[in-house]
Amino acid sequence: ETGVTQTPRHLVMGMTNKKSLKCEQHLGHNAMYWYKQSAKKPLELMFVYSLEERVENNSVPSRFSPECPNSSHLFLHLHTLQPEDSALYLCASSSSRGEQYFGPGTRLTVT
Amino acid sequence: AQTVTQSQPEMSVQEAETVTLSCTYDTSESDYYLFWYKQPPSRQMILVIRQEAYKQQNATENRFSVNFQKAAKSFSLKISDSQLGDAAMYFCAYRRGETSGSRLTFGEGTQLTVNP
Numbered sequence: 001e002t003g004v005t006q007t008p009r010h011l012v013m014g015m016t017n018k019k020s021l022k023c024e025q026h027l028g029h030n031a032m033y034w035y036k037q038s039a040k041k042p043l044e045l046m047f048v049y050s051l052e053e054r055v056e057n058n059s060v061p062s063r064f065s066p067e068c069p070n071s072s073h074l075f076l077h078l079h080t081l082q083p084e085d086s087a088l089y090l091c092a093s094s095s096s097r098g099e100q101y102f103g104p105g106t107r108l109t110v111t
Numbered sequence: 112a113q114t115v116t117q118s119q120p121e122m123s124v125q126e127a128e129t130v131t132l133s134c135t136y137d138t139s140e141s142d143y144y145l146f147w148y149k150q151p152p153s154r155q156m157i158l159v160i161r162q163e164a165y166k167q168q169n170a171t172e173n174r175f176s177v178n179f180q181k182a183a184k185s186f187s188l189k190i191s192d193s194q195l196g197d198a199a200m201y202f203c204a205y206r207r208g209e210t211s212g213s214r215l216t217f218g219e220g221t222q223l224t225v226n227p
Contacts, residue, residue, distance in 0.1 A: 033215075037154075043202070043217045056214060088154055092215075098144045098206050100215055102156035 003027045006091050006103035013081065014111055021076040021106050023091030032074040033100065034066060035090040043090070049074060081110045113138045115205050117218035124193045125226050131178075132188045132221045134203030144206045145179065145186045146215070151199040159201070162186065190223075198225045 004025045013019050025032065034046040048056035049068040063085075065077040074091055086109045092100040114137045124130035136145070147159040162170045162179050169177050174194075178187045190197055203218040 042219045043215075045214050048214060090156060092156075098213070099146070099158055099161055100206075101158065102148075104153070104155050107154075 003101050004091060004093055004103035006089075006106050008106060009104060010107045010109075012109045012111060013078070015081060015083075017081075018077070018079040020078065021089055021091075021108075023074040023076075023093075023103055025072055025074075025091075025093035025101070025103075027093055027095075027101060029093035029095045029101075030071055031094045032068060032071075033092040033094070034074065034076050035092065037088040037090055037105070039087075046076075078108075081108075083110050086110045113140070113143075113205050113207065113216045115203055115216050115218040117201075117203055117221050119221045120219070121222045121224070123224040123226060124190070126193055126195060128193055129189060129191045130193055130223065132190075132201050132203075132223065134186045134188070134218055136184050136186065136203070136205050136216075138184070138205065138207070140207050142208045145177075146204040146206065147175070147177070147186075147188045148202045148204060148217075149197075149199045150202065150220075151196075156202075160188065193225050195225050195227060198223055 007022045031050045036044045046060045047066045052068050067075040088105045090105045091103040094100040116135045143164045145162045149157045149159050160172045160175050174191045176189045200220045200222050202220045204215045206215050207213050
């Protein structure tokens with residue numbers, strides 16, 4: 001069983017669509033993260049949840065809406081996205097020891 | 112704010128040879144962790160090695176080892192006996208303390224090519 005899973009792996013959506021990305025961790029971790037990875041750019045941290053509470057929101061536009069219903073699941077709800085939002089979205093989880101383990105990512109294309 | 116710098120956008124190495132990837136960081140914290148992650152073409156980020164700042168001994172993990180110079184704020188990765196499967200983007204990352212939910216700060220990455 002892979003530690004951190006993400007679905008879907010690929011997503012193409014129009015600017016008026018609403019979709020959600022899902023992340024699930026099977027590692028017993030208590031923190032989860034969303035990152036955005038665009039071409040030629042470092043990973044950008046979007047949101048951090050610790051013990052199901054959002055502890056960090058890095059000035060992410062409101063068209064991205066995270067949800068963490070429990071310590072194993074993390075969602076990223078998307079609506080009215082822009083073409084520049086096309087990127088690889090990575091989910092990660094960690095324990096207090098610090099290592100973050102990443103999912104395989106969702107490749108998002110906004111048309 | 113913490114920053115992580117990888118000054119080598121690209122590196123190449125011959126198969127079976129040794130290569131060193133550089134990373135420097137800036138922090139005023141005394142308690143922190145440093146990591147190297149590997150991202151192959153599959154885009155899956157894989158943890159390669161971890162170093163606790165309070166440990167003087169350099170971390171090793173099979174063919175991967177680090178040279179951690181705390182005073183110089185340097186954290187290089189050495190890959191010995193390079194293999195074709197080592198070809199990937201390598202990211203150096205910093206994490207403050209041991210608090211759940213602490214952010215990772217990543218460098219811009221070094222693209223490693225392994226030549227047969």
